[in-house]
Amino acid sequence: HFLVLQRDSLPVCVQVRPKVEFGSLLQHAGATKDVFTIKEVMFYLGQYIIQRQLYDQNQQHIVHCAQDALGRVLGVDSFSVKEPRVLFAMITKNLEAVRN
Numbered sequence: 001h002f003l004v005l006q007r008d009s010l011p012v013c014v015q016v017r018p019k020v021e022f023g024s025l026l027q028h029a030g031a032t033k034d035v036f037t038i039k040e041v042m043f044y045l046g047q048y049i050i051q052r053q054l055y056d057q058n059q060q061h062i063v064h065c066a067q068d069a070l071g072r073v074l075g076v077d078s079f080s081v082k083e084p085r086v087l088f089a090m091i092t093k094n095l096e097a098v099r100n
């Protein structure tokens, strides 16, 4: 979950709305809504990657997505699941915060 501090410094739990193409990718992974927590976004993306076997058979932490909508959405041909900062940076570009 993203925690952001409002002016009155009460933490609110921010949910996110994926941008259009990202939203339809999550729906292909089984999502049935348009507002998510970050944890839910990661879960659906993970399902998408495993279902489509986008991981490298030999180095299984590498995801190849050049030939897939995931690559267009994240803007890369491949990435490693072991680089959380890189991954979150790519994913948050496709999300807008929604205050609940």
Ligand SMILES: COc1nc(N(C)C)ncc1-n1nc2c(c1C(C)C)[C@H](c1ccc(C#N)cc1)N(c1cc(Cl)c[nH]c1=O)C2=O
Binding pocket: 042, 043, 045, 046, 047, 049, 050, 055, 060, 061, 062, 063, 081, 082, 083, 084, 085, 087, 088
């Ligand atoms: C290729 O990956 C795997 N391959 C295997 N095989 C046996 C082949 N088993 C597990 C994983 N795996 N490891 C991690 C994740 C997975 C699956 C669920 C993709 C998730 C994850 C990674 C990337 C995105 C995106 N776009 C979304 C979720 N993940 C996470 C990474 C971060 Cl940074 C946050 N939350 C996570 O769940 C990991 O560390």
